[in-house]
Structures are given as structure tokens and as C-alpha cells.
Amino acid sequence: MARRRGGPLAAEVRWAWLFLAPTIIGLALLSAGPILATLGISFTRWDLLTAPEFVGFDNFRELLGDHRFMSALRNTVLFTVLSIPLDMALALFLALSLNRAIRGIAWIRTSYFLPLVTSATAISLVWAWIYAPNGILNSIIGFVGVPPQRWITDPFWAVPAIVFMTVWQGVGISTIIFLAGLQAVPEELYDAADVDGAGRWARLRYVTLPLLTPSLFFTGILGLIGAFQVFDQVYVLARPGNPTEATITLVYFIYENGFRFFRMGYASAASWILFVIVGVLTLIYFRLQRRWVHYQ
Amino acid sequence: MNGATRSAGRPMRLATILAAGAIAAMTAAACGGQKPAIEYSIWGDPSELQSQQAIVDVFKKANPDIDVKVTVSDWSTYWDKLQTGLAGGAAPDVFAMDGPLFPDYQARDVLLDLKPYIDKDGYDVSKLVDLAVKDFTTADGGQYGLPRDLNSVVLYYNKAMFDEAGVAYPDDTWTWEDLVAAGKKLTKDKDGDKTIDQWGLYTETTDMENYWSSLVWQNGGDVLAPDGKTTLLDSAEAKGGLQFLQDLIYREKIMPEPALFAETGDAFEQGQAAMEANGSWLVPTLLNAGIDLGIAPLPAGAAGKVTSLNPTGAVVYKKSKNPEAAWKFVKFLTSPEAQQMLMQLKAALPIDKSVLAGPYASSFDGAQVFADSIAYGHLKPSFKGYDKFTTTLQAELDTNVFNAPNKTAAEAIDAVVGELNAILAQQ
Numbered sequence: 001m002a003r004r005r006g007g008p009l010a011a012e013v014r015w016a017w018l019f020l021a022p023t024i025i026g027l028a029l030l031s032a033g034p035i036l037a038t039l040g041i042s043f044t045r046w047d048l049l050t051a052p053e054f055v056g057f058d059n060f061r062e063l064l065g066d067h068r069f070m071s072a073l074r075n076t077v078l079f080t081v082l083s084i085p086l087d088m089a090l091a092l093f094l095a096l097s098l099n100r101a102i103r104g105i106a107w108i109r110t111s112y113f114l115p116l117v118t119s120a121t122a123i124s125l126v127w128a129w130i131y132a133p134n135g136i137l138n139s140i141i142g143f144v145g146v147p148p149q150r151w152i153t154d155p156f157w158a159v160p161a162i163v164f165m166t167v168w169q170g171v172g173i174s175t176i177i178f179l180a181g182l183q184a185v186p187e188e189l190y191d192a193a194d195v196d197g198a199g200r201w202a203r204l205r206y207v208t209l210p211l212l213t214p215s216l217f218f219t220g221i222l223g224l225i226g227a228f229q230v231f232d233q234v235y236v237l238a239r240p241g242n243p244t245e246a247t248i249t250l251v252y253f254i255y256e257n258g259f260r261f262f263r264m265g266y267a268s269a270a271s272w273i274l275f276v277i278v279g280v281l282t283l284i285y286f287r288l289q290r291r292w293v294h295y296q
Numbered sequence: 297m298n299g300a301t302r303s304a305g306r307p308m309r310l311a312t313i314l315a316a317g318a319i320a321a322m323t324a325a326a327c328g329g330q331k332p333a334i335e336y337s338i339w340g341d342p343s344e345l346q347s348q349q350a351i352v353d354v355f356k357k358a359n360p361d362i363d364v365k366v367t368v369s370d371w372s373t374y375w376d377k378l379q380t381g382l383a384g385g386a387a388p389d390v391f392a393m394d395g396p397l398f399p400d401y402q403a404r405d406v407l408l409d410l411k412p413y414i415d416k417d418g419y420d421v422s423k424l425v426d427l428a429v430k431d432f433t434t435a436d437g438g439q440y441g442l443p444r445d446l447n448s449v450v451l452y453y454n455k456a457m458f459d460e461a462g463v464a465y466p467d468d469t470w471t472w473e474d475l476v477a478a479g480k481k482l483t484k485d486k487d488g489d490k491t492i493d494q495w496g497l498y499t500e501t502t503d504m505e506n507y508w509s510s511l512v513w514q515n516g517g518d519v520l521a522p523d524g525k526t527t528l529l530d531s532a533e534a535k536g537g538l539q540f541l542q543d544l545i546y547r548e549k550i551m552p553e554p555a556l557f558a559e560t561g562d563a564f565e566q567g568q569a570a571m572e573a574n575g576s577w578l579v580p581t582l583l584n585a586g587i588d589l590g591i592a593p594l595p596a597g598a599a600g601k602v603t604s605l606n607p608t609g610a611v612v613y614k615k616s617k618n619p620e621a622a623w624k625f626v627k628f629l630t631s632p633e634a635q636q637m638l639m640q641l642k643a644a645l646p647i648d649k650s651v652l653a654g655p656y657a658s659s660f661d662g663a664q665v666f667a668d669s670i671a672y673g674h675l676k677p678s679f680k681g682y683d684k685f686t687t688t689l690q691a692e693l694d695t696n697v698f699n700a701p702n703k704t705a706a707e708a709i710d711a712v713v714g715e716l717n718a719i720l721a722q723q
């Protein structure tokens with residue numbers, strides 16, 4: 001459609017900018033400035049309190065040889081790789097199960113959403129009880145003869161334990177998004193599929209899933225960005241000590257160096273590595289969407 | 297946790313003080329004669345805030361020309377806020393300082409040297425516990441803060457559990473062997489379900505102050521070399537002290553593994569352990585828990601009786617607009633009057649010697665044990681890079697020694713000693 005000067009479309013564009021203005025101004029002033037500043041800081045040795053000293057790429061070089069950073073990176077990547085597929089698969093299953101008109105469906109849907117409006121700290125506290133050596137989980141596996149595990153302190157179980165807890169908490173949001181997507185699928189398409197003799201599986205595979213891809217894409221991107229920023233859970237689960245190399249994550253590493261070890265330059269360098277990782281993955285993800293995301 | 301300090305100070309010249317005073321006076325005049333307001337920032341729980349606020353109220357009554365506002369945060373938020381405040385040039389005028397963290401702040405030139413004020417007023421620091429004062433003194437004689445109170449580590453015991461098991465109460469003759477022997481008699485599976493429901497001993501393993509630094513000292517070892525440039529944890533004595541704590545958990549089995557009580561908190565407070573090695577800050581909590589509480593010195597090791605002492609200091613922000621008022625307030629915090637108010641909380645030892653020996657020692661059952669511990673206590677290590685050093689060290693100890701017996705203490709220390717020395721060398 002050709003754009004007409006002064007026409008309704010131009011007016012809409014003006015309104016759009018007006019409505020976006022608070023967010024854009026806020027981002028520009030409160031986020032863009034500090035983000036760029038951290039890039040500068042990442043090339044310095046700075047303890048926050050005395051004058052920064054330019055050190056070139058020293059911080060980045062040191063990070064690559066820092067085993068605590070490497071553990072944080074490994075844990076964060078593992079967390080992301082495990083949590084996103086699990087969250088999406090579970091949410092899809094729940095959304096498909098909940099997408100029907102039965103009595104009390106609103107209550108059931110709400111209950112899946114409830115953990116989401118609870119604070120991550122409170123949830124982590126409850127899960128810490130579940131994961132405790134004498135907690136519920138070990139009691140349950142004890143009934144079937146499995147010896148108790150150190151869910152939080154054992155390096156093998158620590159990340160999966162945090163993943164499970166996080167998915168349990170966050171699955172509600174993905175479910176709601178999928179439900180909205182499901183309800184936007186036109187009934188005629190199912191009718192047409194029926195006419196073509198499609199069974200339940202074929203309807204899911206050739207009608208529902210393709211039309212749900214925008215929702216899948218959207219939850220995937222949210223999950224990716226969120227997963228790389230995991231913090232509260234490890235902060236709470238590690239108490240009363242600090243996260244060990246089994247549980248430390250990138251954002252905790254950044255916090256610890258910036259606010260505990262007087263190494264704001266080092267912390268900034270780590271946060272830029274995080275930024276670049278998330279940025280590159282997001283870019284790849286956006287590029288790939290052409291291949292599998294169908295917009296109606 | 298608590299704090300203490302050492303600092304390198306430049307004597308502030310009288311002219312500077314006068315100029316600062318004049319500017320403060322002019323500012324006050326320009327603002328229409330507002331009285332100087334100082335902000336006093338502390339970490340702590342509501343009862344500590346209440347206690348400090350009561351002290352502040354007395355100060356304000358005696359000094360109607362100075363306004364003091366108290367702000368409180370939990371431990372971890374406190375340091376975040378303090379650092380951002382200092383970085384932005386808007387920190388509280390007076391703030392609490394943990395002994396071990398003092399060098400990191402002092403070295404970054406954000407604290408005011410109180411030496412000129414002490415000299416000017418003829419303030420006698422020798423009336424305060426010497427070790428605690430020393431924590432805020434620098435090598436060149438600066439005094440960048442004064443101790444406000446002091447914490448000491450003891451052995452708490454549950455008299456009812458000892459009576460029931462027919463075990464004699466701990467006393468000042470106890471050694472490590474006595475601790476283990478009594479601990480075994482007090483560790484019980486009461487309902488026969490093959491899980492222990494009463495432990496002999498409980499402590500926290502995630503910070504050296506709670507118990508393990510005392511064990512290292514009691515065994516003749518030390519954490520740092522006297523010059524502070526290397527760690528001495530790789531000596532056989534130090535490793536032996538750490539090993540003893542691991543053995544209490546996994547060999548003698550008189551102590552629960554840390555994860556068991558990580559979420560529920562203090563086993564002793566909940567009546568699930570007969571003894572606890574821990575600091576003075578627990579007294580109000582343990583008394584409130586209704587435990588039949590006994591207090592004894594920590595059992596002695598091969599090198600005798602040692603415990604950990606750690607003062608909390610009151611320091612003044614170097615850029616405070618009202619340094620005179622801030623100093624006056626710090627001075628009041630250390631006064632016998634304020635110290636007697638503070639001691640009513642029972643959460644810390646007063647640092648005024650006369651209060652310590654007099655009213656404090658008889659203020660509750662066991663207070664004498666705390667008062668006596670100053671004679672044989674060591675200061676909690678305090679050095680630049682403390683947080684990084686201890687985080688690296690505890691990550692190894694927690695993972696491989698205390699939370700699970702993956703390594704012996706010696707193996708764990710050998711694995712991490714190079715990194716620890718590198719951290720100290722970087723400072």
C-alpha cells in the first residue's frame with residue numbers, strides 16, 4: 001500500500017511513536033547509556049571507589065582462564081539447553097490439555113499460572129525444602145529404594161534440580177501464550193482437515209503446530225533471554241553459603257565480582273560476554289524463524 | 297557476621313578541619329539554620345535496629361543540635377547499597393564496618409581518619425578492647441574507625457539434653473577429645489527409624505568465623521602469614537584443624553552434614569542438637585527459643601584454647617559534610633552509656649573495658665565466658681581481598697570437604713593454595 005502524506009496511515013504512525021515514546025525514552029536514558037558505559041568500564045580495572053585504570057583486553061583474557069567464570073558459563077548454558085525445551089514441551093502439552101471447554105477450566109488454568117505470580121525467592125525457599133537431604137524428594141525416591149541424593153550440592157544434580165524448579169515456576173506463562181495461540185486457530189481449518197480425513201495426530205501435526213509456530217517462537221525467545229539471566233534461584237538455593245562451582249551462574253558471577261570483589265571492570269567484561277552470547281543467539285534465532293515460523 | 301579494620305591514614309590538618317567546619321556552618325546558615333543531620337547506616341535485624349535507635353535517641357537528647365537518622369539493611373543489601381553510595385559520592389556519614397572488610401574500604405580512601413579528632417579531644421582509646429581498636433588502625437598509625445561492639449565464638453549447650461544423657465556439662469577444661477566423647481553420647485536415634493534425630497554438635501561451615509578458624513588456631517595453625525602476603529593454611533596444623541571439622545561430620549558422625557539443616561536453619565536452636573559452636577550474636581535467638589542454655593568456652597586443641605573475635609566498627613565517610621557531628625556520634629557509640637544499652641540486647645560484647653568487666657559479665661548466665669574469651673581470642677583475619685579469598689576458599693571447602701567428603705582437608709587445601717596466594721599477591 002502506498003503511503004499517503006497526511007493520510008490516516010501517517011497519523012497512525014505518529015500515534016504509534018507517541019505511545020512508544022515513554023518506553024523508548026526510558027530505554028535510551030536508563031538502559032542504553034549504562035549499557036554503553038559498561039563497555040568502556042570493561043576495558044578498565046575499576047573498584048568503583050578509586051579512579052579506573054585502562055587495561056585493554058586484560059579482563060577478557062583473564063576471564064577465559066578463570067575456572068569460576070568457566071563454571072558459570074557451563075552451568076548457564078546447561079541451564080538454558082535443558083530448561084527451554086522442557087518448558088516448551090511441557091507448556092505445549094498443558095495448553096493442548098487445557099484447550100477445551102470443561103467445567104472449572106478457568107480455575108485449572110489459573111492454578112498453572114499461580115507459581116508465576118509468586119516471587120522466585122519464595123519458590124526457591126520451598127523447593128530448597130523439597131531438595132533437602134531429608135526433604136520430600138528423597139523420601140519419595142526412598143520408597144522405591146533409591147538412595148538419597150544431594151540435589152543441590154552434588155555437581156551432577158545441581159543444575160537439573162534448578163532447571164526443574166524453574167520450569168515448574170515458569171511453565172504457566174508459556175502455557176497461557178500457547179493457549180492464546182490455540183484459540184486463534186480458525187475452526188474452519190479443522191473442519192477442512194476433517195473433510196480431508198485427517199486424524200487427531202494429523203490435525204495436530206499439519207494444522208495446530210504450524211499455526212502455533214509464532215507462539216513457539218515468542219516463548220522461545222523469552223525463555224532464551226530469561227535463562228541466560230538466571231540468578232534468584234541459585235542465590236537462594238546456595239544459602240547459607242555462596243554458590244559453588246556446581247551452581248554459580250553468569251549473572252551471579254557478575255554480581256559477585258562487581259559488588260563483592262571490588263572488580264567492576266571485570267564484572268563489566270563478563271556482562272559483555274553474556275550480552276554478546278545472548279545477542280548472537282537471538283540473531284540466529286530470528287534468522288531461522290523464516291524456515292519454520294508461519295504467520296497467518 | 298561482623299567487621300573490623302586497619303587503615304593507612306593521613307593526619308587531617310587543623311586548617312582543613314576549620315575550613316570544613318566553616319563551610320558546614322555557612323551551609324547551615326544558607327539553609328536557614330538547619331541543624332546538621334547525619335545518617336547512620338547499619339546492617340541487622342529489627343531488634344538490632346531498635347537497640348541502635350534507642351542509643352541514637354539518647355544521643356539526640358544530649359545533643360539537640362545534631363539530628364541522626366538510622367537506616368538499616370540486611371547483610372547483603374547493606375554492602376550493595378554502601379558501595380553504590382560510595383561510588384556516587386553519597387554514602388552515609390557514619391556506617392557499620394565488618395572487621396575483615398575494613399582494609400578493602402580503607403585502602404580505597406573512602407574513610408575518614410579519626411586520629412586528629414581523637415588527639416584533639418584527648419579521647420582515650422585504651423579504655424576500649426585493644427584488639428578491637430587495632431582492627432581499625434593502619435600501619436602508619438591512622439585510626440579509621442572505632443569498634444562499636446565485639447563478637448566472640450563459644451560452645452553453647454543444651455543442659456536438658458546433657459542431664460538426660462547423664463553427661464557432665466562442658467567446662468573450661470574440655471579438649472577436642474572431650475567434645476567427641478560427649479558428642480557421641482548425645483547423638484541419638486530416639487525413635488529407632490535409623491535416622492538421627494538428636495545430634496551431638498552443630499555449627500556452620502560456610503564461614504571461618506563460626507568455628508573452623510578457631511579449630512585451625514587451636515591446632516597451632518593460622519590462616520594468614522603475619523605479613524598478610526601468603527596463606528598458612530597449607531601447614532599440617534591448619535589442615536589438621538580443618539580435618540577435625542570434617543571428621544566430626546563424616547567420621548565421628550556427631551554433627552549433621554551441612555545440607556541437612558541448610559534450609560531449616562540452626563539445629564541447636566530447634567532442639568535437635570546438644571551443642572553448638574558459634575558466635576555471641578546467637579544468644580538472644582537461643583534464649584528466645586526457650587532452650588535450657590549453657591555457655592562454655594570452645595574446647596581446647598593441641599595448641600590450647602583459642603577463639604575468634606570480630607569487632608563491628610563505626611566508621612566515618614571521608615566526604616561527610618558534618619565530620620565533627622559524625623565524630624561526636626561515633627564517640628558516643630563507644631561510651632559506657634551507649635555500651636550499656638547495647639549490651640542489653642545480649643547479641644554482642646561491649647567494647648568498653650569497664651562495661652565488659654562490670655555490668656556485662658554478670659548481665660546473663662554465661663556472659664562471663666564471653667568476657668573471659670577476649671584474653672585468649674584471635675582477631676578474625678582482616679585483609680584486602682578478603683571476600684575474594686574466602687569465596688575461593690569456601691567454594692573448595694564447601695564442595696569437597698564439608699558438604700561431601702570428596703577430599704581430605706589436606707587435598708582440598710593443596711588444590712586451592714596456589715590460587716589463594718595469587719589472590720593475596722594481586723592486592
